[in-house]
Amino acid sequence: MSKDKMLVEAIRDGIVLDHIPSDKLFKIVALLHLEELTTPVTIGNNLQSVRHQRKGIIKMADHFFSPKDVDKIALLAPEVHLNVIRDYQVVEKRKVTLPVEVRGLVRCPNPKCITNAEPMQTFFHVRVVEGGKGMLECHYCGRKTKAEEAELL
Numbered sequence: 001m002s003k004d005k006m007l008v009e010a011i012r013d014g015i016v017l018d019h020i021p022s023d024k025l026f027k028i029v030a031l032l033h034l035e036e037l038t039t040p041v042t043i044g045n046n047l048q049s050v051r052h053q054r055k056g057i058i059k060m061a062d063h064f065f066s067p068k069d070v071d072k073i074a075l076l077a078p079e080v081h082l083n084v085i086r087d088y089q090v091v092e093k094r095k096v097t098l099p100v101e102v103r104g105l106v107r108c109p110n111p112k113c114i115t116n117a118e119p120m121q122t123f124f125h126v127r128v129v130e131g132g133k134g135m136l137e138c139h140y141c142g143r144k145t146k147a148e149e150a151e152l153l
């Protein structure tokens, strides 16, 4: 059994995020508020990877995500693979996919945008650009911003 496989199989139920670019690992930890979890969390960084020079991995036992959490991960790091573990088996293994649109997740970087002046939800259209990364376009003012640089709310 490979060591990578052992990492995944070590939890009974939960989620493993794999192939996280090392420079994004702690951003993902912060955006998912993993410091607030009371269930077991294992975080590894700068592990060897064929795909990236170095990668990070996060294992969360007895914890599952909302679709909104997955959207946030995809915006920041579309390279991430999501493994869902139930009863020691990987029941789902997929790359996170960028949503077609995001509502209320990201702040518009345009200070003159109506969403920064009124108490309203932001709304962005998402396009996939080079390298599978996301480009956000504000529905209201048209300002474009790279998904990985977006300010998440």
Ligand SMILES: [Zn+2]
Residues within 6 Å of the ligand: 108, 109, 110, 113, 114, 115, 138, 139, 140, 141, 142, 143
């Ligand atoms: Zn805007």
